[in-house]
Amino acid sequence: MPKLGLEMEQGTVLEWTVRQGDEVSEGEMIAEVESEKSIGEVEAREDGTLRRVYAEEGDAVPPGTPIGIFAAPDADIADLEAEAEAELEDDAETAESEGETAATKTAEASGAVAATPETAGGGGDDGSQTGDTGGSSDDVKASPRAQKRAEELGVDLTTVEGTGFDSAVTEDDVEAAADAAESEPAGEGDTEEVKASPRAQKRAEELGVDLTTVDGTGFEGAITESDVEAAAEAEPPVKRAERQRGGVEWLSAERPELDRYERVTATADPPAGEALFETMEAVRTAFEQRVTMTDVALVLASATLSEHAVMNGTFTESTHQVAEPQHIALVADINGSVSGVISDAANKSLTEIVDIRQSVDGESEPSHQATFTVTNAAETAGSGRLINPPAVAALEIDPTGERAVPGGNGVTIQPLVTASLTYDTRAIGAGEAQAFLDGFFERAARASELILGSYRGRE
Structure with missing residues (x-):
């Protein structure tokens, strides 16, 4: 893990994307x-091949715990198996010991005592017994995946x-219990203003749909998961795009959202600054007149994201989702709106990037959710901190400055x-920033x- x-x-194994033996x-x-x-x-x-799986989907284990063995198809993994199984056995014993200690402390804190022949019924005049007949989800036998699914639904x-x-x-x-709940009427004591199944509530949260605006088609007007999805699709395209992708904007100092965002600024060393301009001019002269500093900056940003992957992702529902493909939004017009999303930018040549930038209409809806954003201050009029939620980071490069350095032959x-x-x-x-x-x-x-x-x- x-x-x-x-x-x-x-850490919890959410999904094995390959099967054992693949x-x-x-x-x-x-x-x-x-x-x-x-x-x-x-x-x-x-x-190689996924040879062994030790942690099933839904299993939660501490970091460093073996969750599987990946090796060449014909490699001898006997030593790896022995090492992993020994470590898992040690972890299990440690967890059991900690569990027993915790249970003892809980029992002592609640005044509970262990049953003995006397307390079990033999020592009382009336022969009566008392015991805890209540149950909790901790007492239920359920697979890790069932526990996780129950929490979700x-x-x-x-x-x-x-x-x-x-x-x-x-x-x-x-899931069968959740489906059954969709067709059952709400209880007499239900004080919820909106009747919605657990699955409908979760789907509404995922899609950002206000349940009070949804017409239910379930039993007695209850809202189902399908009702939520239909309501999301029925929204005007512009509104749906804003809800799904947030939107590019600059935060001024008066905005309350500013508390969530910080900005760090750095200046290039003279050789790095000169290399940027020299590269752009060389490419233009050689074969690509259309290249701008924005295109060069995007290639550099993509290469940097490969090493600093945490910057490439989104933050929704209290979760930072680090993305593998780089879908980089370009903010390249005077109004500061997204003029295009370069999908899978790490695998695009400079020419492909330029083609996409020039072919995308600024009013078109981006084809992918942006995971990072790049803009050139020389091509926009915005001020403040550039954000493009739910993406977690945005880069603004400003190549317009000059530095006057005095020397023996005058000012350079x-x-x-x-x-x-x-x-x-x-x-x-x-x-990290x-x-x-x-x-x-x-x-x-x-x-x-x-x-x-x-x-x-x-080529």
Whole structure:
């Protein structure tokens, strides 16, 4: 289980994207895991096969715990199996010991005592017995996936009849209970203003739909999951795009949302600034007159994102979703709206980037949710902190400055290039933001190499 953050205590396997025995290529995603604050992907570091799976989907384990074995198809993994199984056994014993200690402390705190022949009924005159007949979800036998699904759908596990081994509750049992709830009338004591099934409530939260505006087609007018999806599709396209993608804007100092966003600014060293302009002019002269500083900045930003992946993602529903493909929004018009989203930018050549930028109508709806944003201050009139929620970061480059340096032969004018990164503090730290800008200008110093590299394999 990878460690997704310094404060991570436990990770949950959300999905195995390949099955045991499947062959996988280097860089291909094997699994998706979730910590308390973010979701990450486990990728293959080399070509090989998923040989063993120790953590099933829905299982939660501490970081560092073996969740599987990935190796060459014909490799001897006996030693790896022994090592993993020994570690898992140690973890199980530790967890059992901690559980017993916690249970003892809980019993002592509540005044509970262990049953003895005397207290069980033999020592009382009336022969009566007392005991706790109540139950809780902790007492229910349920698979990890069933527990996770119950939490998602708002289903009380104590009310679900299990059909699994030894009457354990399965994920299918939970979903069947949720489906049954959709067709049942609300209880007499229900004070909710809107009748909606648990699945409908969750879907409404995902799609940002106000349940009070939805007409229900379920029993006695209850809102179903299908009603929510139909309401979302019925919204005007512009409103739906704003709800799904947030929107590019600049935050002024008076805006309350400013508290969630911070901005860090850095200045390029003279060699890096000069390299940017020299590269742009060289490309224009050689074969691509249409190239702008925005296009060059996007290639550099994409290369930097490959190393600083936390910047490439979104933040919704208290979750920082780190994305693998780079869908970079370009803010390149005077009004500050998105003029295009370069999908999978890491795999685009400079020419392809220019073609997309020029072909996308500024009023068109982007085809992908932006995971990062780039703008050139020389091409926009906005001021303040640039944001494009739910994306967690936006880069603004300003190549318009100049630096006058006195010397023996008079004053030398050097380019003064600055870059500002606005970031969502709920997902990104100040150190991570500064490291990104440092990496961006390191790559600016070798811009020509990276621009040429964008064409490799595309001749």
